[in-house]
Amino acid sequence: MSIPNINLTTAEWSVMECLWQKSPRTGREATEWLKKSMGWSRSTTLTLLRRLEAKGAVACDDQGGIKSFRPLIRREDAALQETEDFLDRVYKGSLSLMISSLTKKQALSQQEIAELHEVLREMEANPDD
Amino acid sequence: MSIPNINLTTAEWSVMECLWQKSPRTGREATEWLKKSMGWSRSTTLTLLRRLEAKGAVACDDQGGIKSFRPLIRREDAALQETEDFLDRVYKGSLSLMISSLTKKQALSQQEIAELHEVLREMEANPDD
DNA sequence: TCCCATTGGTTACACTTGTAAACACATTGT
DNA sequence: ACAATGTGTTTACAAGTGTAACCAATGGGA
Incomplete structure (x- = not known):
């Protein structure tokens, strides 16, 4: 690898x-x-x-x-690695569980939320994944 | 505290x-x-x-x-703590940066994406944050 | 040519983390 | 009363981490 x-x-x-x-x-x-x-x-x-x-x-x-x-390694790759470890440990590997926990704790600012919507909209517009 | x-x-x-x-x-x-x-x-x-x-x-x-x-501490609190540390270290504290990085890397399954939408919909329905 | 400053390498050391053996104390069946 | 068993504590130890002092080489100026 x-x-x-x-x-x-x-x-x-x-x-x-x-x-x-x-x-x-x-x-x-x-x-x-x-x-x-x-x-x-x-x-x-x-x-x-x-x-x-x-x-x-x-x-x-x-x-x-x-x-x-x-x-020798790209930031994105290191970040992805880190992210997987983190999600597994704290949120049983589930990103959506993470987000919903954060919203429940009201740990997201208005701005974060707006940005999230933005990202999701883009995701919809570019269904390349 | x-x-x-x-x-x-x-x-x-x-x-x-x-x-x-x-x-x-x-x-x-x-x-x-x-x-x-x-x-x-x-x-x-x-x-x-x-x-x-x-x-x-x-x-x-x-x-x-x-x-x-x-x-003596609740899981949500420990998780939030962990999450903040993680986001700061890896994504400059920005959740949306995290998500968009993941989508760019195509690191999200169809199911994850569907769940994300679901969470966001709920978030919209419950504007209590 | 010789010394000083610069650059990189080696060694060190305390603290944390994962993992557990060894030990001591209490309880209980015989 | 005593051995076996269950329960908790102390001690240990190697690997990983953060942090840096000290040492060696080397190149440039006096």
Whole structure:
């Protein structure tokens, strides 16, 4: 399988976000970005990058000492994976159960609801699934 | 705050499911249930129950040696918590982004879609949120 | 040429999580 | 009274995670 099930930890998600936002990035860029956004020290980011490389989630190209990193998995794929795990655990795998729970808890803002309708309308218009 | 943010691990979710399904349950009932459903040994379940008690997620009433456990948090609340964390991490907090991503990935079955419509219809019928 | 700054790697360490054995105490049939 | 059984507690331990200090190499300026 070309898209193996890779599970990202929360810290790893942050690193991936950095690379998904723009890639490739040199080690320098990545560490600086994450120092700003997360307050992490240089080594922390580099360690995470290594772990992600080991997992097969990022690749690193080394040209003359300087390394640059790029994601090997797409955000959508990671997100889908995460979503399935989550839905299974919390909502017995059922998306509609999730939505109806949220509405019951009144946890959806007017705006969310409007957007939902919008998405559903689009879904109807594009019955390609 | 009376509903503190409690985060459950996957194993802890299993224990809570057991108690949410029926409560109170004696230690015995719980261990047996989880041995069946999860294949866990007695001690595993009891350890988890203790950890959950420490977290304030379950209470245990001790009458004459035998203990019985009951949840202190409701499933809906735990689920909502979990859902918020998840949505923030993966979909920038936006439910509609989640749904539209899923439709783009064609990750929804016909049935899911039908159910979604159903939920939305209900939502329209009950504009109490 | 030699030192400093930059870049990446190695090692570390505490905390969490999953899983359970080992132990201790109570109860009860014989 | 005692052994067997049931019930709960303590201790353990490996793997995973968050976080980073420390070390090694290397390239550029004095």
